[in-house]
Amino acid sequence: MTKKQSTDTPVQKNDIITATFEDLTHEGAGVAKVDGYALFVPYGLPGETAKIKVLKTKKGYGFGKMLERIEESSDRTDAPCPIYYLCGGCQLQHMTYDAQLRFKHKQVQDAMKRIGGLEDVPVHPSIGMEDPWRYRNKAQVPVGENEDGDLKAGFFQKRSHRIIDMESCIIQQGANDEAVQIVKEIADKYNIKAYEEDKHRGTLRHIVTRQANSTEQLMIILVTNGPDLPHKKNLIADIREAMPNVTSIMHNANNKRTNVIFGEKTDVIWGEEYIYDYIGDIKFAISARSFYQVNPSQTKVLYDKALEYADLQGNETVIDAYCGIGTISLFLAQKAKHVYGVEVIPEAVSDAKRNAELNKMEGVTTFAVGEAEDVVPWWHKANGLEPDVFVVDPPRKGCDETLLQTMIDMKPEKIVYVSCNPATLARDLKILEDGGYETKEVQPVDMFPQTNHVETVVKLVRK
Numbered sequence: 001m002t003k004k005q006s007t008d009t010p011v012q013k014n015d016i017i018t019a020t021f022e023d024l025t026h027e028g029a030g031v032a033k034v035d036g037y038a039l040f041v042p043y044g045l046p047g048e049t050a051k052i053k054v055l056k057t058k059k060g061y062g063f064g065k066m067l068e069r070i071e072e073s074s075d076r077t078d079a080p081c082p083i084y085y086l087c088g089g090c091q092l093q094h095m096t097y098d099a100q101l102r103f104k105h106k107q108v109q110d111a112m113k114r115i116g117g118l119e120d121v122p123v124h125p126s127i128g129m130e131d132p133w134r135y136r137n138k139a140q141v142p143v144g145e146n147e148d149g150d151l152k153a154g155f156f157q158k159r160s161h162r163i164i165d166m167e168s169c170i171i172q173q174g175a176n177d178e179a180v181q182i183v184k185e186i187a188d189k190y191n192i193k194a195y196e197e198d199k200h201r202g203t204l205r206h207i208v209t210r211q212a213n214s215t216e217q218l219m220i221i222l223v224t225n226g227p228d229l230p231h232k233k234n235l236i237a238d239i240r241e242a243m244p245n246v247t248s249i250m251h252n253a254n255n256k257r258t259n260v261i262f263g264e265k266t267d268v269i270w271g272e273e274y275i276y277d278y279i280g281d282i283k284f285a286i287s288a289r290s291f292y293q294v295n296p297s298q299t300k301v302l303y304d305k306a307l308e309y310a311d312l313q314g315n316e317t318v319i320d321a322y323c324g325i326g327t328i329s330l331f332l333a334q335k336a337k338h339v340y341g342v343e344v345i346p347e348a349v350s351d352a353k354r355n356a357e358l359n360k361m362e363g364v365t366t367f368a369v370g371e372a373e374d375v376v377p378w379w380h381k382a383n384g385l386e387p388d389v390f391v392v393d394p395p396r397k398g399c400d401e402t403l404l405q406t407m408i409d410m411k412p413e414k415i416v417y418v419s420c421n422p423a424t425l426a427r428d429l430k431i432l433e434d435g436g437y438e439t440k441e442v443q444p445v446d447m448f449p450q451t452n453h454v455e456t457v458v459k460l461v462r463k
């Protein structure tokens with residue numbers, strides 16, 4: 001190993017070194033150690049030796065770029081996507097799927113130990129997909145213009161806002177993939193200008209498509225910079241003619257200088273306000289803006305696991321906090337006496353109520369709008385609600401501490417925690433363990449193959 005001495009760090013910017021990767025970061029980059037100093041290098045895999053150029057050094061760690069692989073890991077595979085190394089959407093295509101599942105399992109295990117202090121909890125192997133491609137039921141694609149002025153639709157290049165034009169995204173379901181191209185061509189035909197982020201001008205910002213897997217209904221959402229959608233009638237007619245499975249065409253206006261895709265207002269410009277999908281035997285109406293899991297077959301696996309961990313006998317009262325459009329709530333309501341769901345987005349709660357009606361479950365469910373950390377303590381204090389089972393499925397930041405404390409005070413026999421972030425999951429489990437709960441089982445479920453996202457479902461019981 002060639003190494004330049006430094007007073008601060010064992011390597012300096014622009015050094016070229018040879019090192020072996022020992023581990024992976026939670027983002028999936030390789031970690032090579034030089035005299036104990038960690039260098040993070042994209043696409044390095046544990047066990048591989050590589051020639052690395054040092055790009056940046058900080059006090060405790062640095063960043064590098066792989067110049068040449070000297071020894072390759074058997075976990076390495078050729079990324080099938082032609083723009084994988086440009087696009088920021090996937091991070092693990094260079095890893096075999098088996099290695100991806102092991103990586104996600106290890107991440108959960110490490111978080112349990114390091115953050116949760118849970119040395120001995122059983123973390124089961126990740127449940128993966130038989131075919132880990134073409135699973136996404138929703139595409140949100142930014143629109144730009146090529147040098148010749150034609151529209152392009154693709155993904156942002158890593159760490160930039162430069163759009164990479166793409167013909168296909170192999171983690172998208174075929175219908176979404178096709179729909180993005182067709183809508184782009186139709187918009188081009190009518191000379192609709194792409195939104196220019198830097199100048200905050202132009203029209204079409206994003207093409208969003210959502211497919212209901214079980215019914216094959218397709219929703220197209222055109223997001224524009226402001227309320228005008230030029231050639232609206234022609235666009236609708238052409239989209240309908242090109243794609244007979246489109247059941248909803250929506251228009252969302254977003255005139256803010258922001259990375260957030262949607263603006264406040266969404267109008268149905270043709271067809272239905274909802275597409276309908278089934279998870280198991282339960283039917284869900286999905287509106288343009290509501291949260292709905294993006295991997296339909298693995299969603300069933302995840303919810304079945306949550307139901308198994310809840311172990312309902314039919315007479316239980318259950319709380320489902322962070323309930324979205326009531327997906328887990330209705331799954332649980334099949335086997336419980338009553339399910340109380342709480343969710344902060346009013347439209348999602350309307351969808352949850354509608355979904356309960358659709359499945360004739362309105363008598364066994366109650367949905368409330370608000371922050372779980374406000375509503376649940378109120379249910380407890382004002383109504384004396386004490387559930388037998390408490391289910392949570394929070395966003396990445398995890399559960400609010402007030403909610404965790406209220407859960408502990410309510411003394412449910414079981415808690416089922418569904419999480420998309422192992423770090424906040426482990427932090428919250430520690431609090432629940434200190435509050436009298438024991439973590440019994442931890443099950444990673446791969447909802448997002450080819451990416452570094454990790455989903456986990458956990459069963460806790462009262463000691």
Ligand SMILES: C[S@@+](CC[C@H](N)C(=O)[O-])C[C@H]1O[C@@H](n2cnc3c(N)ncnc32)[C@H](O)[C@@H]1O
Nearest residue numbers: 291322323324327343344370371372393394395
């Ligand atoms: C990971 S999603 C889970 C949704 C649902 N369980 C599902 O599987 O479709 C998290 C949900 O929590 C909601 N949310 C975020 N912060 C919240 C809060 N403080 N109180 C209640 N809901 C919240 C979000 O709007 C989102 O619908």
